[in-house]
């Protein structure tokens with residue numbers, strides 16, 4: 323599903339952002355702390371009142387869609403997502419099925435299979451019966467992703483999805499994201515991981531300063547100007563370029 327933002331703004335925090343993200347694309351939002359990445363994600367999900375501009379999913383403006391229809395199309399894992407403490411892991415993931423359920427379509431065997439698959443994709447099936455309150459930060463993050471996958475959206479928005487994960491699960495998550503058929507928009511701090519996205523948008527002071535192929539956009543000059551770091555690019559054949567960073 324294509325997601326199109328036109329002249330998006332909210333207070334002075336996000337200013338005049340226009341971007342079109344193609345169906346199936348993995349789009350990384352990068353930028354320093356406070357540059358507006360999370361706010362832009364919330365705008366793209368239609369979660370902020372009195373926003374300027376417009377967001378459309380394919381050709382339908384979000385403003386013309388019922389919340390339930392948006393939830394069938396778009397899942398959003400926020401940076402500080404939380405869940406009722408008393409839930410089991412499986413219950414938390416089952417919540418992802420909510421937009422698809424109704425009195426004539428109650429939770430059934432097919433929903434249970436979808437939940438099992440989502441748990442397996444984030445390597446949490448062994449903990450399905452654990453109480454949410456006992457999970458570590460990274461385990462909680464994986465459960466939130468499982469809930470979003472169980473929602474079977476066509477657009478997945480992730481706010482810093484790797485920030486609590488150990489290196490194995492960071493790489494597994496990035497690999498999973500690459501294989502998903504969904505459009506993925508994610509805020510990400512690790513610029514080396516951002517290099518694996520199809521495109522990146524660089525946020526600074528609420529504006530999207532640059533957008534495009536990460537290898538072309540994330541130049542040492544841009545990284546110095548936006549992130550105030552020095553970066554040496556390391557190229558290896560057949561691999562996305564890597565950066566080694568140093569203070570300026």
Ligand SMILES: Nc1ncnc2c1ncn2[C@@H]1O[C@H](COP(=O)(O)OP(=O)(O)OP(=O)(O)O)[C@@H](O)[C@H]1O
Pocket residue numbers: 335353354355356357358359360361362509525
């Ligand atoms: N509801 C709000 N009211 C006032 N200021 C806000 C609000 N939400 C965000 N801000 C401010 O807007 C700026 C952008 O915040 P945002 O969370 O979008 O940045 P970010 O790029 O995601 O940052 P980080 O990398 O630290 O997560 C920050 O300075 C933040 O303090």
